[in-house]
Amino acid sequence: MTITTLSRAWRGWLAGATLAFAAHAGASAQALPTASPEELGLSSERLGRVGAWLQAEVDAKRIPGAVIMVVRNGRVGYYQAVGRQDPARPDPMSRDSIFRIYSMTKPLVSVATLMLAEEGKLVLEAPVSRYIPSFANTRVGVEKTDPATGAKSLELVPQRRPITVQDLLRHTSGLTYGFFGESLVKKAYLDAGVGAGDFTTAEFAEKLATLPLHYQPGSTWDYSYSTDVLGRVLEVVTGQSLYSVLRGKLLDPLGMKDTSFYVTEPARQARIAEPLPEDRVIGAGATVGNPRIPTKFESGGGGLVSTATDYARFLQMMLNGGSLDGRRYLSPTTVRYMTSDHLGTSVATTPLYLPGAGYGFGLGFAVRKVDGEAPYNSPAGEYNWGGAGGTYFWADPRHNMFVVFMMQSPKQRVPYRSVLRNMVYAAVEK
Structure with a gap:
């Protein structure tokens, strides 16, 4: 029909x-x-x-x-x-069904980071090695091709400058994901078993620090494990687990009672949404995980589950300029700073640049720079992000509006986004 x-x-x-x-x-x-x-x-x-x-x-x-x-x-x-x-x-x-939100975890961790920055507990220009010393020694992998044989090899060269906290927030750290595209560095990630095993957040960050960077820090936007490392920075700064940080800063005060890394209570487990049996692959053979089984890892880049109502509380706080129900979480100035483009003309993009035409990237969000260019509707100033399992949101300050979309369908996660935007904006009459 x-x-x-x-x-x-x-x-x-x-x-x-x-x-x-x-x-x-x-x-x-x-x-x-x-x-x-x-x-x-x-x-x-x-x-x-x-x-x-x-x-x-x-x-x-x-x-x-x-x-x-x-x-x-x-x-x-x-x-x-x-x-x-x-x-x-x-x-x-149901409206209170619980969804794996994957990378929609990133904005929450990013906001918690800026809250700590406002408190003077970290600074964005600080090298990550100030908080995780092993990142002082990372090297950048440069592919070399033998002109005689065509064989490729990986040369490790020094960083031109350290990775900063800001780099982690805007995906310019040089870190990568092993399952987006092909390169010898990405192969090194896969060979090292990144993403496999039951690591703590600290152990995961230490493992990443042993691997070559894909790009020089600050040079290129590349979607990556940056926010997982950022989660570890928050643990070091506060002396708490990442979940404890998120609960104390955002989840409990905002009333996001169903947002967590794992769902252990039977009553809540009965509310977990599931994909179709043939639609469980989220990329590179990885499949939709089971949040009913807790592990040691609390992934700041993609580990949370949530509901539409919970995530709406977070977005309303952001659209309000950092406050909700009489409580301030961020200053309006910080919210504008986070949702502004942080790439400019100095940061390169690749064919795998996920924000797409018309968009820059802020501190945890894709941010629209112009009304045009993108092949779907929304005005400049809008910011958004989505998750591998099919969840998605966008917030539009010009229309004082946001949309939360929750489903569990990796196959449809990208195709549905443009359709939703065009249909929702078709309903805006004034």
């Missing part, structure tokens, strides 16, 4: 569901206030298209289900759950 062939009755049902959700949303702990779409300058009928499209995707068995929330002017205007939470069970998707 396509949007253009929806019956009038089906459209009416969707519009009614859009307006009726407000009666139920207040039952959720720490829920944001609600309003009708029209009160917020949004179209009920056009937002209804989003739910209809997602339901059609569920019916076509491309995804098990999804949750979407649209918030404008501090109030929820659209909040819909469609499909099933787990394709192996009859339970419907």
Whole structure:
């Protein structure tokens, strides 16, 4: 079924569901206030298209289900759950279903870092080796090709300057992921078993420090384990585990009660969303993990689970300029600094530059630099990020609006993002 062939009755049902959700949303702990779409300058009928499209995707068995929330002017205007939470069970998707958010962990760790910087406990220009001494000795891997045989080898050369905390925040550290693209450095990551084994955060950082960097620090944007190393910096600075830092700084004060690294309680385990059986590969053969089984590693780059309601609390705080419910987490100046481009013209990008055309990168977020260039809608100043399991968000200060999208479908994580943006902005009437 396509949007253009929806019956009038089906459209009416969707519009009614859009307006009726407000009666139920207040039952959720720490829920944001609600309003009708029209009160917020949004179209009920056009937002209804989003739910209809997602339901059609569920019916076509491309995804098990999804949750979407649209918030404008501090109030929820659209909040819909469609499909099933787990394709192996009859339970419907719920607004409080728990999702693996993978790299949507990064913005939370980045914000906690800037909170500590505001407290004077770390500085962004400091070398990472101030906090993790083993990073003082990292070398950069440069590929050399034998002109006679064509054989490639890796030459290790000194860093031109140290990796800084800012580099970790903006992915210019020279670190990489072994599963994006091909190179001898990436092969060294895979051969070393990075990503395998039950490391502590400290052990993981130490292992990375023994491997060559892919680029000179500060020279190139390359998506990487930088935020995992940043998580270890936070542990060193505070003397606490990363989860304890996140709980104390953000999760507990914001009321993000379902955001954690692992889900050990049976009642919460029953709320974990699952992908389709044939859609569990997140990249390079790695599959969707099981958050029910705790390990020692608390991945600052991709380890958290969360709900739409929880993550909305975090985004509303950011869109408010760093405060929520009378509590200040960051200054408005720091929020603007984090969500500004930190690459400029001095940092190179590669064909694997994930933010894409029209975007720079701030401290934990892709940030839109211009209204145009990107092949999908949103204005300059918007910032966003997503997770390998299918979750995604964007925040738009110009329209005082953010969108949280939760699903577990690695295959559809990229294709759905443009569709969602175009459909949501089609509903913005003023």
